[in-house]
Each structure stands twice: as structure tokens, then as C-alpha cells.
Amino acid sequence: MAASLPYPALHASHSGIWIATADGTRQVGRGEAIRIAADTPVIVLNAVLAGQRLGYADLSGLDLLELFAFLCPARFMVPTPRGLARVTGLEVPVRDDEIAAFLLRATEAMLAIPKGDWPEREGAWTSAQSLARLRWPWAPVVAEHIKMPEQHERWLFSRLPEWSEGAPRPAPRTISIDAAETQERLTRLTGSAAEQRPGQRAYAEAAIEAFEPRMVRDAPNMVLAEAGTGIGKTLGYLAPASLWAEKAGGAVWVSTFTKALQRQLAHETVRLYPQAEVRKAKVVTRKGRENYVCLLNLEDALQGGFAGRAAVLAQLVARWAGYSADGDMVGGDLPGWLPTLFRRNGPTALTDRRGECVYAGCPHYRKCFIERAARSSAEADIVIANHALVMVNAARGRETTSRPTRYVFDEGHHIFDAADAMFSTALTGQETIELRRWVVGPESGSRGRRRGLAARLSDVASYDEQGARAISDAVTAAQGLAADGWLQRLGEGAPFGPIETLLAAVRGLTYARAETEGDAGYGLETELAEPDAALIEAAGPAAHALDALVRPLVALGRRLEAVLAEAPDWLDGQARARVEGAVASLGWRAETVAAWLSLLARIGGPASPDFVDWLAVDRIEGRDYDIGLHRHWLDPSKPFAETVLKQAHGALVTSATLRGGGDWEVAEARTGAHHLIKPAARFEAVSPFDYASQAEVLIVTDVKRGDTGALANAYARLMSAAGGGTLGLFTAIRRLRAVHARIADRLARDGLSLLAQHVDPIDTGTLVDIFRDDASASLLGTDALRDGVDVPGRSLRLVVMEGVPWPKPTVLHAARRLAGGGSAYDDRIVRARLAQAFGRLIRRADDHGAFVLLSAAMPSRLLAAFPPGVPIARVTLDEAVARVSRLPSVIENGHEARDDTGGDTSGGGDEGLEMRPAP
Incomplete structure (x- = not known):
């Protein structure tokens, strides 16, 4: 190992930092670890997470997660030492000080994969050459283990199968x-x-x-x-x-x-459908377009559209796309942890998030994952x-x-x-600038393959004079929308154009009236009622600008429909599909602008009983990032x-x-x-389920509200008493972060790992995978975890909520509360949230656990949220800790023997499904 790969391995956790070489393992301080990592390529598992724990955001090196993504595309792995041990067949390291040396052994095992029966061999050599040109740290190492193919290997775009068009399916x-x-x-x-x-x-x-x-x-x-x-x-x-x-x-x-x-x-x-081929035809999973990799965007990225680390991501995604079952980048067989290893906008640029699809105008249209899913679902x-x-x-x-x-x-x-x-409808700066880009296309200084209406419909423009005029009018009208740099201009008091002037008026009135914690970095909002003169004066020109845009969009849609009806010689099958796609996109955009016009008409006029309208300034860390008007249905x-x-x-x-x-x-x-x-x-x-014997609800009465130190102490004591296996739920991200900062090291000293949404640079799905896989781990999160976590078995035996999950008092909530019965409406929301949170705890017949609410102010009327028969007690924190410590569990040396049965032996029901690890 040392001769061919003379690199040290680094492991950083809340309990310490270790460096392993061929000569052994030693614990080091943060400063020394950073110095070593800066001077020498190091082997790590999840460089982003290790860098965060080191306090060294620039940490790079040989990340084993990237190596796994290259060698085993479209395969699942929990991105932890335990998960790595499972895929390499090595013994799981038990203590933190064993992990760095384990990473060296795991590297040897992974580099041996190409020597055996390697199902993902095809395309690997070509991809490795491209990654070498990008100076991917693993490229020289991988090159030693992959032989050049004797014949030219088929790679991504030549390997993907084409979908076929079928006759319309008869009505059922x-x-x-x-x-x-x-x-x-x-x-x-x-x-x-x-x-x-x-x-x-x-x-x-x-x-x-x-x-x-x-x-x-x-x-x-x-x-x-x-x-x-x-x-x-x-x-x-x-x-x-x-x-x-x-x-x-x-x-x-x-x-x-x-x-x-x-x-x-x-x-x-x-x-x-037990047979895979039958199931593939009979069952299809569908998601929105923005979930799938766009092959045209990917091709652009591979050909120089991306640079640096983003270009490495594109190569790894290309490896995955060649073996993916459906091309789903979000929740599919692309490892959820892979995009988090790269800069934030890299993954999103590989999907169609801006509605830019050119349909049949794309050279990869016949191989498009999105189109294949749509056609497969028609026959499923x-x-x-x-x-x-x-x-x-x-x-x-x-x-x-x-x-x-x-x-x-x-x-x-x-x-x-x-x-x-x-x-809902949102007339905001971000929404209008996206529409401008969709209509106008690339402007001065912009990069990428984005194309405007004129480029996407050039053949239509050359064929139809009225269509060409509509395109030109739409491009001219779109100049009145917000443009790049609009937030800076608003901050300087120098808006440009009618829409930016409107947004400036919205910002001014919102700051004048909002009563929420704006100075703490959170968004501001106020009702769209009694507007000031500046907003009323700005509404007219803004409406005129939007009207000037919607008219040519509607006219263009009609002209395209006429072209379809006329069927000129150039309108072959692909061109027809592209024009039909453009008609659908134009219809959607025109409806959006029409909704904006309806919202602007509300300014200075009577309110509609069907809608709730308000002004908002969205902020993060004390800085504005979007501004606009919002409209939601009172009853959606x-x-x-x-x-x-x-x-x-x-x-x-x-x-x-x-x-x-x-x-x-x-x-x-x-x-x-x-x-x-x-x-x-x-x-x-x-x-x-027998909730009376399987679960209990404990309401802790002596944790003072607003005392972050006491709250953190309560979480730490309860998690330690349970030996991990705790889902901690919060109603505010800042309190979650504050508690995590206080207890992570404390729990690590007890041999208990702590995961946290909004803290760890890991996607939520992967956090749940890690939590499910380690019975000594605990997980902190917010609403997404309260409603969407299925972790049956001993990995989840305690749920702790920081307090009663009252709804946030927004303008929208206030209107619905008034229409829905006042406090009774709030109570229904809270009972539903408590029921969902409690529902995470008992997922199968042999589960046992406790639900702890850290709130002395829990009203008795809300206790109906819990299942009939479940014991409910108001206790001190000491008593809650004592009861939690007596939870039934099978823990050995702080770790639990993994249950690999993979399902409910009864052979039916949701719990058999839910206990399985994610595929």
C-alpha cells in the first residue's frame, strides 16, 4: 500500500482527529491536521464533512466517496465507515481511533474492484482519462488499476437506449x-x-x-x-x-x-411483479422535470461548460447516468451524498430547472430520461x-x-x-429575472447554453412573419423585467425599469410595517392592505410592462398552433414535438404573467375573499435575497x-x-x-399496535423556555440515557444549531454520534440513511424529519421535541386562522404535527420507545393527538432521563447488533416495507 499509494488517511470527528500511515495511527491537533492536509493529499471519507469538523473549508484530497461513485455508479452506500465496511467486506471499526487506519484498508479493497468481475467496467477508462485532464486526485491512482480497453468502448450517449413512440392507449x-x-x-x-x-x-x-x-x-x-x-x-x-x-x-x-x-x-x-422486466413495464416512477439529469446540460458540462470541481462532478454524473435505472438525480439511484461534495450550483445546472427544454430540438431527445418516463407511464x-x-x-x-x-x-x-x-402566485425579483432569461436568452457577461425564444424558435420565425413579430415584441417587453444586479440597485435606491421600481416600493413598505424579527436575519412580511403612494404609483407602470409581455406570448402561442395546423414541409416529427413543447411552455408562462397582473390589480382595490395577499422580503443571515408580492388561495x-x-x-x-x-x-x-x-x-x-405497552409520552416540566443551555442539557442527557437512537425535533433552525453546537462534543465523549439537518453538509435523505444504519446515532432536524422519517427498529427508540409545535404567525396563517375557527384551527394544526411526530416512534409490532416533549406549557386539550391508551405523564427532567434509560434495547458496548432480516416476517403491511434500508 505504502509503495503505490503513499498518502496518509485522516479522520475527524467531534471526539478528535487522527492521521494514519503505513507506520501507524496517531491523534493530532487541529492545527497539525490542517497543516498536513494542506501540504499532502490525504485519504478521507467525505471531505466536506471532515473539513467542517476541522474548521478547514478548503480541505481536499482523495475522497473515498468520490472513488466509490466512480467505481460503483448507481450503487447505494451509506457514507460512513460502517457503510464503507459493508461494501468492501471489511470488519467495521468500533472506535474513532480505528477509523483512519481502516480508511487505508478500505482504499486497497476498493482499488481491487477493477481486477475482479466489475459490472461497471465499460466507459471507466474513457472517463478516467477525462478526469485525469481535470486533475482529479484519484485519477493517477485509478489509472494504475484500469486497463485500456482493446476496442473502443461505448460511453454515455452511445450506450443509452432510445425510447419508442407508441400508439395512444385506449381509454380504460x-x-x-x-x-x-x-x-x-x-x-x-x-x-x-x-x-x-x-x-x-x-x-x-x-x-x-x-x-x-x-x-x-x-x-x-x-x-x-x-x-x-x-x-x-x-x-x-x-x-x-x-x-x-x-x-x-x-x-x-x-x-x-x-x-x-x-x-x-x-x-x-x-x-x-416479482420479475424485473415485467415490473419495469408495469410500474413507473414519475417526478418533476427538475429531478432528472438533462442530457443536453450534461453534454455542455462535459464539453467545457463546467470548470474545476464542478467539471469533476459532471464526469461522475456521466458515469452514473450510463448505469442509472431512470436518470433521477433527486431520490433515485444517484447517491444523495454525491452532489453535496461539490459546489452548490453544480448539481442544479445539470437538471432542467428553468424550463429551458427544447424537446425534439435536443440531439438527445430520443434518449431523454424525462421523455422515457413520460412514455413508459402511458403504458404502465x-x-x-x-x-x-x-x-x-x-x-x-x-x-x-x-x-x-x-x-x-x-x-x-x-x-x-x-x-x-x-x-400560489409570487411576483418576485427572482421569478421575473428567470422569465426574462427564458425570453431574452443570454445577455452580456452571462455564460452557459441558455437560449432565448428567438434561438429556440428560429425556424418558426423564418417561416411565419407574425410569429417572428411576436417573438421580437416579447423580447423587447422582457427588457422591463428585473435584470442581473437588481438587488444591489434596490439597495442603492436606484431601481431600473418598472418591475424593479415596483419591487423597491414593496421593499420600502414591508420594512416600514413588518413587525417580525427582521434584524435577526429572518424574512419580513406585511399584508397587502392600505398601500402607500409609492406602491400605488409603481403598480400601474408595472402592470403595463407585464401586459406588454403577455400579449406577444399569447399571440406567439396562437401562431405556433396555426403552424401545427398548416403542417409545412419542414415540420417533421421532431419539429412538431418541439413546437408542441413550445406551445405548452408559452401557455404556462402566459398564465403566470396573467396571475401577476391579477395580483397587481389588487393594489389599491378591494380584496378578494378567495385569496390572501401580502408583501415579503426574504432574508438570510441579515441579507435580502428576494422581494415581491405573494398570493395564496385561502382554501387551496x-x-x-x-x-x-x-x-x-x-x-x-x-x-x-x-x-x-x-x-x-x-x-x-x-x-x-x-x-x-x-x-x-x-x-x-x-x-x-399495543401503544399502552410499547410507548409512553413524557412531558418535561422543568426545562425553562428560552433557556438554550437548559434545552441543550436536556437533549444531551436524554440522548445519553437512550444510548443514541434519538430523533430530536425543532421548530426553529437557529435553536437546532445552538443545541448541536453545545452537545456534539459532549455526546462524542460518550461514544455517541450526532447528526444534524441544517448543520452537517449532507442531504436529508442521507442523514436518515446514516441514522437508520447506526443504532448509537442521534439525529436533529425540523419539519421534514417530523413528517417523513421511517426508521423502524431499535435505531429510533426516542423522539424528543423542543416544545409545542405552534404554527408560525404569518399573514397567511392569520387569515386561515380567522376563517377556520381561531384557536381551534391552531389546535388542529398542533395535534396533527404531534401525531405525525409520535408516528415516527412505533413502526412495527416489536418497537418500543418514548416520546418526550420539553414543554411545561403543553395544554391538556392537545393530548388527544396521541393514540388512545398510550401512557402520558408530566415529569421532571430527572424522571424522564430515568425512564428513558430503562427503554428496551439491545446495546453492546454502546453499539447495537444490526438487524439484517430486511423486512417483516409476517409478509404483509407497511412495516415490512418501512424497515428495509433504502435501495
């Missing part, structure tokens, strides 16, 4: 499915030897109604089903859904809120999507020929929030019902907390059911 047949068939299908999915679950069988039977024929237009068969954890609702709805798809010849769209559940659902469909039986994509497709009229007629909305308690985001379930539900024939909306701490009327209000003429069917299945 009108059929009914009966209970007996559904129960037979459920038995096949769960296994005949599985434990009988009456709740699951009743759930599957209740779900049948969503797949019955619709009798009245705009009146879908809607089923609201609240199924407690452990019922097995996933297989419960997949049984009737797959049966209907098979018999009717249609697709059922299963929509989730989180990417984690999408991934879990895809894994669960193995029960439906089960499409696993998400709430946002479902709403976007419905609202913007996308894929009308394959619009689904049956939906299952899992995580249905999030429909309200998803609709709130989808159907109304547009959801109009655009999605009323177009469907049936919909099942399900969740473990569907009623959100209230009654069925709350569930109907938040899912859009009360906007339908046909009442929704209701079903409830109580969790089969």
Missing part, C-alpha cells in the same frame, strides 16, 4: 371489481402464510369504491381512509389498484408527498408520482391523452400543503378539487393522520372533498 374499460377478487389479490401479495390482518382486509375492501365506475360528471368516487400505522395500507390499496388496472387496461396513479415513500412504494411493487399499470406532479399535469393540461382516471393519494394529509404551493383545496378531483373517476385519499387531529369534516375540508357534489366515503382502521 368500464368494469367493476368485487371484494372476493380483491381479497384473493391481497392474499397473493401478503403471502398465504402471513398473519391475517382484519384491518388490512377491511381497508382493501373499502378502497374498492374508488375504482367503481363514475355515474355523474364531475362527481368522482372519493374514499377518505385513515389507517393507523401497522394496518398495511400500502398493500391494502395496491390489491384493488392492480386488479382494476389489469382488468380495465388503465393506469392507477399512486401519489405521495415525500420522495422517501416513492422509493418505498417502488420497492413494495416487487410483491406485485401503476404510476408512482407525487402530489406536485399530479397537480402540475392537471393544471397545465399536460399529457391530456393519458390523463389518469384513478388516483391513490398516500400521505393524504399533505394534499392541502401541496395544493397551497402549487396554486378548491383549485385542487376543480383541476384534479373533478376530472377523475375515482380517488382514494389515505394517511395514518388524515383527520389531522380533528374530525372527518376537517379531513374533507383539507382534501377538497367538500367541493364535490357526491359525498366522500369514510373509512377508519385503528393501528393494531
Whole structure:
């Protein structure tokens, strides 16, 4: 090892820093470690994280995560010594002082991969040559272990298969499915030897109604089903859904809120279709365009569009794209930790986040991952999507020929929030500058392949005089939008153009009226009521500028539709697809500008009872980063019902907390059911878990609110008492960071690792993977972890919340609170959040744990959020620590033996799915 790779290995943690060489391992101070790392390439595992712990942001070297991404693209690995040991077959290091030497052994094991049966060999040599030119630290080492291929190897763009266009799928047949068939299908999915679950069988039977024929237009068969954890609702709805798809010849769209559940659902469909090829045709996962790698952007990056470290990322992503199942960069088979190793804007530049797709004008159109997913879903039986994509497709009229007629909305308690985001309007500086770039294209000093309307539609402009004039008018009108440097000009009091003048007036009025903690670095907002003279005067010219833009956009859309109808000789299949894509994009942009005009009309005029309007200045660390006007529906379930539900024939909306701490009327209000003429069917299945013996709720009464030191002490003592396995939840990022800073070293001295969202430079999904993989680890986080973590087993045995999760008193919340019953509305939100947080704790029949709330002010009326029968006690911190220390767990020397069973032995239900590591 020392002869061929004479580099030391470095490991930095909260408990110390170690350097290992062929001569041995020694502990060093921070200064010496930084000096060594600055002078000598060092082997590390996650250089960004190690650099943060060293206080040396420029740490670089030979990162084993990058080597793994190169050698094993599209493979999963938990980015920890434990995960590295698993993929290399080495013994897991137990103590921190063993890890640096372990990294040397792991390097040898990984570099031996090319010598064996290496399934990702093709393309590696070519990629290694490109990485060598970029001076990737691993390139010289890798070159010694990869032989030059005897024949020219196919690389990314030549290896990717082309998708094929098929005939439109016929409309689904009108059929009914009966209970007996559904129960037979459920038995096949769960296994005949599985434990009988009456709740699951009743759930599957209740779900049948969503797949019955619709009798009245705009009146879908809607089923609201609240199924407690452990019922097995996933297989419960997949049984009737797959049966209907098979018999009717249609697709059922299963929509989730989180990417984690999408991934879990895809894994669960193995029960439906065990054969991989059959499953690939029958089950398709769909996400928004911004999730997939854009091959044109990637090609641009590989050909010099990226420089430095970003160019290395592009090469590693290209390696991955050649072996990826679906090209999904966010939650797919691209390791979530890979983009975090590089600068922030590198990964986003490889996806289509600006709506710049040129469709058939792209040379990689026939190999595009996005287009392949869209066409595959048209022929699939089960499409696993998400709430946002479902709403976007419905609202913007996308894929009308394959619009689904049956939906299952899992995580249905999030429909309200998803609709709130989808159907909102934001006239901000960032939004207008993006529109300007989309219309105008590259301006002076800008880089990249961004192209404006004129470049994207040059052939149309040369063919159609009216279209050319509309393009020219749109480009001219777009000059009135915000431009690069707009924030600096506003700060200097020198806005340029009508939109920047409007934003300056918004900023002035918001700063004058906002009463929140603006000086602490947080955003400011105020109602759009009683505007001052400056805002009223700025609204008119801004509206005129937007009107001058929307008119040519609409005219251009009409001209493109006319070109499609005329079908000139140059309009071949690819050109037609490109023009159709442009029509859809123009329609979306025109609708956006029209919504902005409607919002501007509100300034100085009467308020609409359907909307909540306000002004906002978004800030981070005391600096403005966006400014604008905002409009949200008071009840976003109304547009959801109009655009999605009323177009469907049936919909099942399900969740473990569907009623959100209230009654069925709350569930109907938040899912859009009360906007339908046909009442929704209701079903409830109580969790089969014995919460009385498996869990307890402890409300700590002696941690003073606002005392950060006392709060940190409480977290540290509870985590130590539990031996790790703790999910710590916060309502404010700054308190999370303050607590982490105080307890990380303290826990490390006890041999307990601490992970933290918003602190560690690791994506949330990877943080959960690490937490799941190490029973001695604890994890701190905010809302995303409260609602989206599934960690069954001993890795999560304690949930600690810093206080009652009251909603933030925003302008939008105030309006909804007033309309929703005042304090009762707040109580419903809090009960729903507590129920979701508690739901992280018990995920299967043999789980045990405690839920601790560090708030003496917890009102008794909110205790209904917890399952009936669970013991609830108000105790001191000392008593809580004593009770937590008695939690059932199997811990040896501070670490737990890993449970590798991979699933629930009963063979059915969600908990069998949820306990599996992410694929």
C-alpha cells in the first residue's frame, strides 16, 4: 500500500482527529491536521464533512466517496465507515481511533474492484482519462488499476437506449371489481402464510369504491381512509389498484408527498411483479422535470461548460447516468451524498430547472430520461408520482391523452400543503429575472447554453412573419423585467425599469410595517392592505410592462398552433414535438404573467375573499435575497378539487393522520372533498399496535423556555440515557444549531454520534440513511424529519421535541386562522404535527420507545393527538432521563447488533416495507 499509494488517511470527528500511515495511527491537533492536509493529499471519507469538523473549508484530497461513485455508479452506500465496511467486506471499526487506519484498508479493497468481475467496467477508462485532464486526485491512482480497453468502448450517449413512440392507449374499460377478487389479490401479495390482518382486509375492501365506475360528471368516487400505522395500507390499496388496472387496461396513479415513500412504494411493487422486466413495464416512477439529469446540460458540462470541481462532478454524473435505472438525480439511484461534495450550483445546472427544454430540438431527445418516463407511464399499470406532479399535469393540461382516471393519494394529509404551493402566485425579483432569461436568452457577461425564444424558435420565425413579430415584441417587453444586479440597485435606491421600481416600493413598505424579527436575519412580511403612494404609483407602470409581455406570448402561442395546423414541409416529427413543447411552455408562462397582473390589480382595490395577499422580503443571515408580492388561495383545496378531483373517476385519499387531529369534516375540508357534489366515503382502521405497552409520552416540566443551555442539557442527557437512537425535533433552525453546537462534543465523549439537518453538509435523505444504519446515532432536524422519517427498529427508540409545535404567525396563517375557527384551527394544526411526530416512534409490532416533549406549557386539550391508551405523564427532567434509560434495547458496548432480516416476517403491511434500508 505504502509503495503505490503513499498518502496518509485522516479522520475527524467531534471526539478528535487522527492521521494514519503505513507506520501507524496517531491523534493530532487541529492545527497539525490542517497543516498536513494542506501540504499532502490525504485519504478521507467525505471531505466536506471532515473539513467542517476541522474548521478547514478548503480541505481536499482523495475522497473515498468520490472513488466509490466512480467505481460503483448507481450503487447505494451509506457514507460512513460502517457503510464503507459493508461494501468492501471489511470488519467495521468500533472506535474513532480505528477509523483512519481502516480508511487505508478500505482504499486497497476498493482499488481491487477493477481486477475482479466489475459490472461497471465499460466507459471507466474513457472517463478516467477525462478526469485525469481535470486533475482529479484519484485519477493517477485509478489509472494504475484500469486497463485500456482493446476496442473502443461505448460511453454515455452511445450506450443509452432510445425510447419508442407508441400508439395512444385506449381509454380504460368500464368494469367493476368485487371484494372476493380483491381479497384473493391481497392474499397473493401478503403471502398465504402471513398473519391475517382484519384491518388490512377491511381497508382493501373499502378502497374498492374508488375504482367503481363514475355515474355523474364531475362527481368522482372519493374514499377518505385513515389507517393507523401497522394496518398495511400500502398493500391494502395496491390489491384493488392492480386488479382494476389489469382488468380495465388503465393506469392507477399512486401519489405521495415525500420522495422517501416513492422509493418505498417502488420497492413494495416487487410483491406485485416479482420479475424485473415485467415490473419495469408495469410500474413507473414519475417526478418533476427538475429531478432528472438533462442530457443536453450534461453534454455542455462535459464539453467545457463546467470548470474545476464542478467539471469533476459532471464526469461522475456521466458515469452514473450510463448505469442509472431512470436518470433521477433527486431520490433515485444517484447517491444523495454525491452532489453535496461539490459546489452548490453544480448539481442544479445539470437538471432542467428553468424550463429551458427544447424537446425534439435536443440531439438527445430520443434518449431523454424525462421523455422515457413520460412514455413508459402511458403504458404502465401503476404510476408512482407525487402530489406536485399530479397537480402540475392537471393544471397545465399536460399529457391530456393519458390523463389518469384513478388516483391513490398516500400521505393524504399533505394534499392541502401541496395544493397551497402549487396554486400560489409570487411576483418576485427572482421569478421575473428567470422569465426574462427564458425570453431574452443570454445577455452580456452571462455564460452557459441558455437560449432565448428567438434561438429556440428560429425556424418558426423564418417561416411565419407574425410569429417572428411576436417573438421580437416579447423580447423587447422582457427588457422591463428585473435584470442581473437588481438587488444591489434596490439597495442603492436606484431601481431600473418598472418591475424593479415596483419591487423597491414593496421593499420600502414591508420594512416600514413588518413587525417580525427582521434584524435577526429572518424574512419580513406585511399584508397587502392600505398601500402607500409609492406602491400605488409603481403598480400601474408595472402592470403595463407585464401586459406588454403577455400579449406577444399569447399571440406567439396562437401562431405556433396555426403552424401545427398548416403542417409545412419542414415540420417533421421532431419539429412538431418541439413546437408542441413550445406551445405548452408559452401557455404556462402566459398564465403566470396573467396571475401577476391579477395580483397587481389588487393594489389599491378591494380584496378578494378567495385569496390572501401580502408583501415579503426574504432574508438570510441579515441579507435580502428576494422581494415581491405573494398570493395564496385561502382554501387551496378548491383549485385542487376543480383541476384534479373533478376530472377523475375515482380517488382514494389515505394517511395514518388524515383527520389531522380533528374530525372527518376537517379531513374533507383539507382534501377538497367538500367541493364535490357526491359525498366522500369514510373509512377508519385503528393501528393494531399495543401503544399502552410499547410507548409512553413524557412531558418535561422543568426545562425553562428560552433557556438554550437548559434545552441543550436536556437533549444531551436524554440522548445519553437512550444510548443514541434519538430523533430530536425543532421548530426553529437557529435553536437546532445552538443545541448541536453545545452537545456534539459532549455526546462524542460518550461514544455517541450526532447528526444534524441544517448543520452537517449532507442531504436529508442521507442523514436518515446514516441514522437508520447506526443504532448509537442521534439525529436533529425540523419539519421534514417530523413528517417523513421511517426508521423502524431499535435505531429510533426516542423522539424528543423542543416544545409545542405552534404554527408560525404569518399573514397567511392569520387569515386561515380567522376563517377556520381561531384557536381551534391552531389546535388542529398542533395535534396533527404531534401525531405525525409520535408516528415516527412505533413502526412495527416489536418497537418500543418514548416520546418526550420539553414543554411545561403543553395544554391538556392537545393530548388527544396521541393514540388512545398510550401512557402520558408530566415529569421532571430527572424522571424522564430515568425512564428513558430503562427503554428496551439491545446495546453492546454502546453499539447495537444490526438487524439484517430486511423486512417483516409476517409478509404483509407497511412495516415490512418501512424497515428495509433504502435501495
